[in-house]
Amino acid sequence: MANHVQRFTKSLTRRLQVRRVRFDEKNLNYDAKKHDLTPNHNQSSRQRHSHKTFLEKRPNLAVLFAVATLFTILVLRSFLTLPVQQYETSSGAGQRYMQLVIPINRKSDVDLCKTILSAQVLNYPVPVIVPWGNSSDNTPVAKKKRMYSKVARIYAYLSTLPSEAEDAVTVLLDGPDTWFQLRPDMLLQAYYRILRRQNRKLRKSFADEIEQKVIFSAYHDCGSRNADDAVCQAVPDAPYEGGPRFLGHGAMVGQAKDIREIVRRALDKLELAPNAPPKLLPVYTEIFGEQESRRKRVQQSPTHNDWAAELGIGLDHYNELGLSVSAETFPKWETPRKLLRELEATMPPYWTVSGREPDLPHDTPWADVKLLTGYNDSLPAMIHHWPTVALGGKDATGNRKTWWSALWLTEHARALFTASERLPSTVVAQVHDDQGEELLFWNRQPNHNRMGAWTPDWKFSYWSDMCGRDEQWTEVFRDEAGPWRRTDFF
Incomplete structure (x- = not known):
């Protein structure tokens, strides 16, 4: 028995290497570094024999201790990864x-940190960040190449998903210029x-x-060149x-x-x-316009059978998924008037796993929280800062700071971000779909360390590597407590 345990522990220590992926903001590279945790076996034979380990002295008790320790760890980890009993899930x-x-x-920098933090605090899935270029060349040719690279890399990622993720509801942002203000339950229910x-x-x-499948942001101006x-x-x-x-490009949900078919059409x-x-x-405006033209032709001639333009694109006319704001937008931060029953059915805004953080108003209901409201007092789950400068308007990026x-x-x-580290890393929401079926939504790629993001090849980039610089944490947290550090809590 002792020999089996020794072989097992030696094999385990050889494989005990922590893989840490560091985010290289300048070159958008991910450098993997391994920190060898293998113990030093170079000490003398005499020294080893003169100080026998517990394993060598009492092998049977060592086995029992190892089994008990492993069982305890598995139980503790299950509490961290299994859904908190906030839902009464039916079988x-x-x-x-x-x-x-x-x-x-x-150019992501602080904007990416804000997007990830707002998503993390509200228990959205750990995001996948898709790097697509970092050139500062603003010539038309260079911009076209970057746009092609952006679409190609998104398509490549979506094409590598396993079959069980084909029907995963995907929130594809245009970039790190979106904030979340409502939980994923509200976004999915709105979808x-x-x-x-x-x-x-x-x-x-x-x-x-014909049916709608993918919902895009909506905006007042047509995004075509003319x-x-x-x-x-x-x-x-x-x-x-x-x-x-008109179609906007803040986000698409489907x-x-x-979504992959729409991205493929854009790539073509x-x-x-x-x-x-x-x-x-x-490009997306043209795709949507072709679909709508085709639908009109079908209405005029039911025998028309050109289905190539049909992609199931719809628009978020009521800003239920997201609201695109520009430099001319006058913000309305108000307590919610609509969907209050749905909102109160989700976890309270300052809810945490422990409920013991002294600085958080845990009992504050959603009815007392000021939210950015859209047209007709709608409650958008996302806030997208529309880059109107691209269409000849004023630059809206200043709103991201003010x-x-x-x-x-x-x-x-800071307190909410720290508390969110203890959120379950598996279940994110439970809602009813458009057919009334109850659906339980799981994180596509859970991770015990939620604080960061995945890359398309499933390497984890830590928050401290992406958002640890002084100019980042001071803007995101707006305090003097220093960069955020992960804490071990068991």
Whole structure:
């Protein structure tokens, strides 16, 4: 028995290497370094024999101790990874993955930290960051190459997903310019509410031939290079007067397989177009316009069978998923008036696993929290800072600094971020889909250290490597407590 234990422990120590991935902001590289934890076996034979270990003296007790220790660790880890009993899950609930994907370039810096922190605090899945370029060359040719690289790398990542993740609800951001203000329960419920409402309307005209699958952000201005283009004219009116009717590029939400088809179409257009635009918004606008033109032709001629343009794209007209804000936006930070029952059904804003943090107002309800409200007092789960400078308007990036302190979670950002380290790393939400089926959503790639992000090849980049510089933590936390450090709590 002792020999078996010795062979096992030697084999284990040879493999006990901590793989740490450091984030190289300058070159967007991920350098993996291994820290060898193998004990030093170079001490003399005499010294080893003169100080026998517990394993050598009492091998049977050593085995029992090892088994008991392993069992204890597994039990403790189960409490960290199994869902907190915030949901009464029925045995018939469907199972789905959820994932958050963020394309980044070298200018991410503080903006990426803010996006990740707001998602982390609210228990969104650990994000996947997709680097796509860090060139400072702003010539039209260089911009086109970067846009192609961005789309190609997103497509490559989505193409490597396993079959069980094909129907994972994916939140694909345009970049690190989005903040989260509501929990994933609210975002997912809004997504299915939009699908249910829009597909009910589509069935009146197209029966079951067409359905919405992927929901894009909506905005008031057409993203085409020319507002008189046919792709702009083909877009239907908003469902209410004054509402946004055009496709925006803050985020798209849908199943991974459906988003991949849209990204593939964009990649095809960038490859084939002799004068491809240096921005992605006109490309997605053209794709959406072609779909809407095709739908109109089908209505006029039911025998029309050109399905190539149909991708199931819909828009978030009521800003239920997200609100795009520009330099001209006058923000309305108000306590919620709509969806309060849904909101109160989620965990309270300052809820934590322990509930013992002295600086957090744990009992504060959502009804007392000021949220950025959208049109018609909607409650968007995401806030996207629209880069209107790309369309000839004013630069909206300044809002990311001036509005940060108004976001409800930033007053206690450090305490909430530290507390979120103890959140379960598996289950993120439980909602009902557009068919009324109960769905339980799991983190696509859970990790015991939630504080950071995955790369497309599933290497983990730690928060301290991405957001540990002075100019980053001072802006994100706005205190004098220094860079955030991970704490071991068992």
